[in-house]
Amino acid sequence: MQSYYQATRNFEINQPSLSGDYEADVCIIGGGYTGLSSALYLANEGLNVLLVESNKIASGASGANGGQVSGGMRKDQFYLEKAFGFEKAKALWSIGEEAKYHAKDLIDKYQIQCDYKKGIAHPNHKKRYCDESKRYVDHMIDKYDYKDMVYLDDSEMREVTGSDTYFGGSYDEGEAHCHPLNYALGIARAAISAGAKIFENSAVLDYKVENDFVKVQTQSGSIKADRVILACNGYLGNLEKRLTSKILPMNNYIVATKPLDEETVQKINPRDIAFADSRFVINYFRLSADKRLLFGGGENYSKNLSKNIVPIVTRPLEKIYPFLKGVKIDYAWGGKLAITMNRLPVFTMLHNEKVIAAQGYSGQGVALASYSGKIVSDKIIGNGDTFDIMSKIPRKSFPGGRFLRNPSMKIGMLYYSLLDRI
Numbered sequence: 001m002q003s004y005y006q007a008t009r010n011f012e013i014n015q016p017s018l019s020g021d022y023e024a025d026v027c028i029i030g031g032g033y034t035g036l037s038s039a040l041y042l043a044n045e046g047l048n049v050l051l052v053e054s055n056k057i058a059s060g061a062s063g064a065n066g067g068q069v070s071g072g073m074r075k076d077q078f079y080l081e082k083a084f085g086f087e088k089a090k091a092l093w094s095i096g097e098e099a100k101y102h103a104k105d106l107i108d109k110y111q112i113q114c115d116y117k118k119g120i121a122h123p124n125h126k127k128r129y130c131d132e133s134k135r136y137v138d139h140m141i142d143k144y145d146y147k148d149m150v151y152l153d154d155s156e157m158r159e160v161t162g163s164d165t166y167f168g169g170s171y172d173e174g175e176a177h178c179h180p181l182n183y184a185l186g187i188a189r190a191a192i193s194a195g196a197k198i199f200e201n202s203a204v205l206d207y208k209v210e211n212d213f214v215k216v217q218t219q220s221g222s223i224k225a226d227r228v229i230l231a232c233n234g235y236l237g238n239l240e241k242r243l244t245s246k247i248l249p250m251n252n253y254i255v256a257t258k259p260l261d262e263e264t265v266q267k268i269n270p271r272d273i274a275f276a277d278s279r280f281v282i283n284y285f286r287l288s289a290d291k292r293l294l295f296g297g298g299e300n301y302s303k304n305l306s307k308n309i310v311p312i313v314t315r316p317l318e319k320i321y322p323f324l325k326g327v328k329i330d331y332a333w334g335g336k337l338a339i340t341m342n343r344l345p346v347f348t349m350l351h352n353e354k355v356i357a358a359q360g361y362s363g364q365g366v367a368l369a370s371y372s373g374k375i376v377s378d379k380i381i382g383n384g385d386t387f388d389i390m391s392k393i394p395r396k397s398f399p400g401g402r403f404l405r406n407p408s409m410k411i412g413m414l415y416y417s418l419l420d421r422i
């Protein structure tokens with residue numbers, strides 16, 4: 001089944017597949033936000049940029065996600081301060097904030113029509129989490145001078161979510177949501193206009209690092225490049241074995257209901273904002289432009305996406321909105337994200353700095369992955385300040401390393417998802 005986003009995309013990007021031998025200043029592998037924004041920035045700098053994508057542009061997570069344009073990092077400031085100290089935590093917060101504003105700047109500058117709307121609420125599914133949410137809002141005002149976040153009490157949160165399964169939580173007016181595929185296609189179009197060349201349906205089989213270049217090989221062509229950017233995230237597979245133990249691909253799923261009547265819309269989302277709840281396996285939901293409920297939730301670690309997505313996602317949907325039990329589901333789809341042990345992204349240089357990788361956004365990449373194209377490009381053209389901060393984040397391997405990380409993580413994730421229910 002095609003996704004709601006594919007059915008409502010503004011336009012298609014049709015590019016040839018790689019055939020023959022090419023040379024480039026930079027070869028980018030992967031055509032999601034990371035790769036596309038890298039292509040945009042490097043082409044704007046006048047570099048000869050070639051991007052190769054296995055399938056269609058934004059056929060990975062960038063064209064399939066929940067569209068939530070979040071601030072900060074995937075881990076909150078309490079966690080980051082404890083792990084790294086206040087100054088480093090603040091630097092990471094600032095990068096997350098820049099990423100959020102950068103997404104809006106791209107949308108404005110390139111006139112990307114992607115239904116950008118403000119506001120994400122974070123409702124708690126357990127009463128006992130509310131004190132921490134209140135403390136967090138106060139902390140963000142006091143220590144970060146961040147004034148876009150407020151605390152909503154139980155009844156206010158129930159009013160905005162239309163669900164009495166939730167208690168209070170934070171609401172962040174600085175965060176936003178958008179049509180993620182149209183956002184990606186807009187960046188792709190801007191990159192092509194800036195002079196980047198894109199090849200679709202051109203899976204990279206391998207690359208070899210020689211003394212002063214990297215040779216990238218596809219089935220029917222090759223690219224000899226000074227530098228390679230690895231932008232494959234949850235779809236990396238075994239292409240770069242040095243990274244496989246650091247990230248774990250995870251499948252996550254979304255459904256789109258039929259368009260809802262005005263009364264239901266007013267009941268479940270009168271402010272037309274997005275929601276991401278407090279569960280370990282997060283439920284995230286919002287309305288589409290044509291008033292469908294887009295509901296994401298449910299994940300697994302199988303190699304391929306599930307063929308039976310609807311029951312995986314409607315189970316949590318119907319718990320939150322029992323009155324929507326049996327609602328017609330028009331679209332169901334999924335995508336692969338990449339998580340890391342500490343849920344912070346991996347920015348790194350490999351093979352004598354010939355290969356640069358940015359990935360592992362751990363489910364928070366709409367803003368961050370599209371900003372990482374700028375971070376990586378800046379590094380390549382000689383301004384590596386932000387890249388250097390990101391690359392110093394400690395990176396642990398998953399228990400079991402490259403081969404056993406999946407089974408051991410499955411057990412760990414099962415444990416935490418059980419805690420969600422207690």
Ligand SMILES: Cc1cc2nc3c(=O)[nH]c(=O)nc-3n(C[C@H](O)[C@H](O)[C@H](O)COP(=O)(O)OP(=O)(O)OC[C@H]3O[C@@H](n4cnc5c(N)ncnc54)[C@H](O)[C@@H]3O)c2cc1C
Nearest residue numbers: 030032033034054060061062065066068204335364365366
């Ligand atoms: C269901 C779902 C919901 C999500 N919801 C949110 C959300 O609401 N908010 C948020 O911030 N984040 C969300 N995320 C995460 C976010 O979508 C990702 O972090 C982000 O899209 C990563 O972008 P990327 O360009 O790094 O990777 P991707 O968009 O996955 O792109 C990687 C690309 O690399 C290509 N590729 C891989 N290997 C090769 C190869 N060998 N040769 C050529 N090409 C290759 C793939 O085909 C793919 O197109 C979600 C993810 C999923 C799956």
